[in-house]
Amino acid sequence: LILWVLFNFSIAAKQYQLFGEVTTSTALVCIFHFWYIADYYYHEEYILTTMDIITEKFGFMLVFGDLAWVPFTYCFQCYYLLKHMENGHPIHISVYYAAFIVGLKCFAYYLFRWVNSQKHEFRRNV
Secondary structure (H helix, E strand, C coil), rough: HHHHHHHHHHHHHHHHHHHHHCCCCHHHHHHHHHHHHHHHHHCCHCCCCHHHHHHHHCCCCHHHHHHHHHHCCCHHHHHHHHHHCCCCCCCCCCCCHHCCCCCCCCCCHHHHHHHHHHHHHHHCCC
């Protein structure tokens, strides 16, 4: 999973190399993905009670998914932002739109963490 974040940061570095800046949208994608992975490792106890871990243990899906699927496909959002141009320059989003996205992300993260903690507590106490 760490490779996913490293790929995103590499794409952001390439955008900086090509255009002399990292756009707000690319920075947000990198920050949000880093946040998700940091949360994954911080709340690792919650991950161990998910259905894929409980039913398959350390099987093919988990090994293949973490080593091949996740890092090489989940970075497509950042890669798209690098390659998608408007008049030869990266697309910029407004400060208001970025603030809306950050607010939406914070609300969604709150729901994500609340629901997953409830699932974890239920599975741990049953």
